[in-house]
Amino acid sequence: MTTEALTKPALRIGPHAVDPPVVLAPMAGITNIAFRQLCRGYGAGLYVCEMITSRALVERHPGTLHMIRFDEDERPRSMQLYGVDPVTMGRAVRMIVDEDLADHVDMNFGCPVPKVTRQGGGAALPFKRRLFASIVRAAVREAAPAGIPVTVKFRVGIDADHTTFLDAGRIAEEEGAAAVALHARTAAQRYSGTADWTRIAELKQAVRTIPVLGNGDIFSADDALRMVRETGCDGVVVGRGCLGRPWLFRDLEAMFAGRPVPPAPRLGEVAGVLLRHAELLADHLGEDKACRDLRKHMSWYLRGFPVGNDLRRSFGLITSIAELTDLLGRLDASAPFPSDAEGPRGRQGSAGKVALPAGWLNDAEDDTVPAGAEIDHSGG
Template structure:
């Protein structure tokens, strides 16, 4: 492993093909959460060098396209958003992935097309033989990446993986070589196996070891980064070119700005006051309702509201009530009465 004890911060910008990611802090694609409203909130705070959509089912995209239906909700906002922006897709058929990748490049002008080889959810793995299931089939991974790279050129293609399917079958080093040999422009590694889901701690030593198995492409580490201090530690201690923040940002979209300041050697901004956090959540709610309407928007916002309250005094009481709202009036009333205050 490279001696990183003397590594100087801030780290240089991350290059994914010709795409400049500065700062090298990426927002993870998270199903059900990282839609256009959430991405806008993160963008307003700043600090993320590359944002990503929710993962898109490539086969579902093709079906909608063939039936002249509206493209997936998960692509809401993509065409108009500031760049750089990544879209993550998943499936196990190289031809389907290539077809969708080309549409994303031609019609949506995305900056990066990312492949999900890390999702551990049973509906994706055991039922669809996709996501982290494909870690047991490196040859199939190679075919998917190779065809997608050819279809998307010159737009870079990246891959996100886990350490392996199970703790006794960790094959991330082998998979990393396959990813690079197939033509991917970067590799993101979540430091758990699919078997772990999100239990235990991410193994950053294992992530760091992968770097020696790559020749030229950057390595991005992911897992348990829930503070600016941990982001700084990741760059100081481990051989990574970038980091990806996931679940910790869902109720704290200002985390990226805090991490970016820390990497620049500046004072880390304090968390917003509870009143400011409440106002941020209400802004988020209005963005969702503007897109999906009051009924669907209110239902979608329940889970976000729980994230904003997480870890605060009275959060459980707030969650109990906000989980039952179905109208905007009910949402505002519950926030007014139960959201934690300063």
């Protein structure tokens, strides 16, 4: 297969080659060391850990320190930071450099969760252009001596009347970011509706010296290649599309290499992947906590398969790997992957008004650090 996408230069983020040009989006409660290891087994790319708050890292919150674990062979080690204060962000990146905690830092300016935007953080923050620039500048300044690239992820804007992505892209480029990524929805959309890929194309035209990555509504390998064709972006960021489908990275690697996409797995193969996920989580969290954490993945893995209500309910209540193994043995291993399992998965919700601090939209040049926006724990 020969396509326009395959003729693009290889994606580089600072010193790191990313081939295929695929990035696993950081997802709270999902992209821990276990899930990243599972996905990495299916193909190369860049795999980002869960969101880490700069304040929690600097204060050495025990839960945060546990979350920043990486496999010995995981390179580059990619960490996403959330922060609203340039000083704290600078200290966090300096800590990463001094203690060799990561090889790549991504910055989160895309979170639409009300408890974050209500304090002026996440997707609300790029509206404050000077503050946004200061935070990016602080991270790049501290990362530069170690050659650690800093990338920036953001949304189209707060809502349709307050778009910020073009300014955010240009500012990040000017302040030395190694790449930018756009989730092609506004904060008001959250995860509802359809991502507007034309915004990614606009950003690609506005940001000319560093890579532009696209994010939003990539649920298959074909979606990824179509995004590259339609927008000209340099790579893709995959989030909800891989929930319960870590083999999507195998499909993406094949598609970008011009090879046929492998056939979708039958239920027996999915069961094996699910068990492997459980074992990796147990290594990371301990068996009891791992089984509780895995429950939310069950509907994603089993979506569309003929499982039966009682058995499906039992999967959502597992308490041990032995119990999981028994339940998996009751599945019809020969059941083909269902066609209706394709498409959107994970949280979608509905659009709504974005919660913002009082007077937040009055002055885009105000660089006052939002009061109370620093989060003292990680993971969203």
